Amino acid sequence: MATHDTPAETPIGDWLVLVSENYSPLDFMLVADHFEKFLWGVTITLELTFLSLVLGGVLCIPLAIARAYKHPWFNAPIWIFTYCFRGTPLLVQTYMIYYGLAQFDFIRESALWDPILSKAWWCALIAFTLNTTAYTTEFLRGAIETTPFGEVEAAKASGMSNWTMMRRIVLPSSFRRALPAYSNEVIFMLHGSVIASTITLQDILGVGRWLNGRYYLAYEGFITAMILYMILVFAITRGFNLWERHWLGHLRPRTETLELKPKMSMLGR
Amino acid sequence: MNFKKLMMTAAAAVLAFGVGSANAGEPLxxxxxxxxxxxxxxxxxxxxxxxxxxxxxxxxxxxxxxxxxxxxxxxxxxxxxxxxxxxxxxxxxxxxxxxxxxxxxxxxxxxTPAKLIAKESTSLMDNNASLTGKRVGVQRGTIHQCYVEKFFPDAELVMYATQEEVFQDLAAGRLDAQLSDSIQGQEGFLETDAGKGFAFMGGDQNDVECMGxxxxxxxxxxxxxxxxxxxxxxxxxxxxxxxxxxxxxxxxxxxxxxxx
The missing domain is CATH 3.40.190.10 (Periplasmic binding protein-like II)
Structure with missing residues (x-):
């Protein structure tokens, strides 16, 4: 079975290695030996996922407004952008940026090559950001377009300018309505980030594939990666639940128990 | 009943055939x-x-x-x-x-032996000191990955799913060097258009533990x-x-x- 880098020093450690190598379907001690590498993988995955989400979140706001109000110049180009990036697989987009751009001499000689385009990390970040921007632009546009007319009318009646109305009424109300859909996008992005491992990055899946390749294993690397992704998704869903409770509290169905209690006590009186 | 009998006969036939002919005729x-x-x-x-x-x-x-x-x-x-x-x-x-x-x-x-490939003009040499911090590409799960991890531990190991991707990134300038089979490197890369300006660097890389x-x-x-x-x-x-x-x-x- 696979050799372990750090020999176990205690009798219990010896026993664990023996069980892990010979009897357990998964060589868990091997995973434990390399767990630090997996933690580095977690940081790469989180970096790429959240940086692209933050950048995409900022970029999508002006794009969605231009789309929702059918800006005469920008609407069509933005539509083409979102259509292309939502209509093609993220893997292809990442390959185009990483392997595709590198084919052109003028790009390899440009000022952008050395600091950015020659680095797998930056190529992944660019691809992920463009992809998530395209998706969030479209559903934020939908949310803006479905702002209840009453809210807009009330804002106008109070004499708000278009800009103030956008800032105070339309955007906050749209964000609230887009929030549940956005949690899906965040999880989708986390899952999509595994594509980083296909362009040499050692993200969670990258480390899993390294472990499998190094020791000729079928499952250990993948199952460890799976568990780590599940933990991350669990944390993200919990986070969004709390956020939704905070932002959408006014929409939750009211529970009757609080009102019933005094009535019950009145009956007893 | 008939069906059961048929199955028994079929099983017996398969058994006899399998033992007698040691899989001959069955596709490999x-x-x-x-x-x-x-x-x-x-x-x-x-x-x-x-x-x-x-x-x-x-x-x-x-x-x-x-x-x-x-x-x-x-x-x-x-x-x-x-x-x-x-x-x-x-x-x-x-x-x-x-x-x-x-x-x-x-x-x-x-x-066939394994060799490093780098830019023709490179000043790098095939030892750990020279390759420290340099990006060395290999195909994941190969003898070459094992070799780089063992003999060039301070190089930055970059792993790819296929050998073709290693050559692609070497040509694009994302790698300082790569380790692969010498014949494969010669015919699959150096003799192609993409391999212009590149050459073998250092000698044969031998190690029984890694290379077998x-x-x-x-x-x-x-x-x-x-x-x-x-x-x-x-x-x-x-x-x-x-x-x-x-x-x-x-x-x-x-x-x-x-x-x-």
Whole structure:
């Protein structure tokens, strides 16, 4: 079975290695030996996922407004952008940026090559950001377009300018309505980030594939990666639940128990 | 009742046939890679070509079994063998101690050294001090990955799913050097347009622990009969000139190497 880098020093450690190598379907001690590498993988995955989400979140706001109000110049180009990036697989987009751009001499000689385009990390970040921007632009546009007319009318009646109305009424109300859909996008992005491992990055899946390749294993690397992704998704869903409770509290169905209690006590009186 | 009887007869027939003929006639499923020219590559129409492929057909012919080629990415090629997706692997796989713990190997069918490739003008040398902090590319799960991790521990190891991607990134300037089989590097990269301006750097990289004893045909442990059949086939291919014929189709010199 696979050799372990750090020999176990205690009798219990010896026993664990023996069980892990010979009897357990998964060589868990091997995973434990390399767990630090997996933690580095977690940081790469989180970096790429959240940086692209933050950048995409900022970029999508002006794009969605231009789309929702059918800006005469920008609407069509933005539509083409979102259509292309939502209509093609993220893997292809990442390959185009990483392997595709590198084919052109003028790009390899440009000022952008050395600091950015020659680095797998930056190529992944660019691809992920463009992809998530395209998706969030479209559903934020939908949310803006479905702002209840009453809210807009009330804002106008109070004499708000278009800009103030956008800032105070339309955007906050749209964000609230887009929030549940956005949690899906965040999880989708986390899952999509595994594509980083296909362009040499050692993200969670990258480390899993390294472990499998190094020791000729079928499952250990993948199952460890799976568990780590599940933990991350669990944390993200919990986070969004709390956020939704905070932002959408006014929409939750009211529970009757609080009102019933005094009535019950009145009956007893 | 009739049905049961029929099944019994069929089972008995299968049993008798299976024991008596040692699988002769049954197709031999061969795992191959298809992304490792000139040993194996895929034509535009989807057919597989290369030294490994021709060699696989020759082995099947000698064993009197039909060849069914199964394509498999390199980093999953051993797990897929263990999962019985095919019976043997003929994909330039080096015979190493680490792999022998998981699978059995035939005798070698060729043996060529590994070499580094870098820019012609490079000042790098093939030692750890010179490669410290430099980006060295390898295909994931290969003897070359093992070698770089062991002998150039301070280099930045960059891993790819296929050898073609390693060459692509070397040509693009994302790597300072790469380690691969010398023949494969010569024919698959240096002699192509993409390989202009690149050259071998340093000498042969040898290490029995990492590199093993040449490329062999691998199979699941305990396939003793199959192993004997494959070894006989290799010997017959060597003896009757088939090997020389296939060799000459791809290489101007003998790639079998020294020894038996």
């Amino acid at each position: 499923r061969v795992g191959v890679e298809g992304a490792y020219p000139p040993f194996s590559w895929k034509e535009a129409d989807g057919t597989l070509k290369g030294f490994d492929i021709d060699f696989a057909y020759a082995v099947c012919e000698k064993m009197d079994r039909e060849c069914v080629l199964v394509e498999q990415d390199w980093d999953g090629i051993i797990p897929a063998l263990l999962a019985k997706k095919y019976d043997v692997i003929i994909a330039s796989m080096s015979i190493t101690e680490e792999r022998k713990k998981k699978i059995d190997f035939s005798n070698k069918y060729y043996d 004893e040449g490329a062999g045909i691998s199979m699941r442990k305990g396939s003793d009969e199959l192993l004997a059949g494959v070894n006989n086939a290799i010997e017959a291919i060597r003896a009757d000139g088939t090997y020389a014929k296939i060799n000459a189709k791809y290489f101007p010199f003998d790639i079998y190497g020294s020894g038996s």
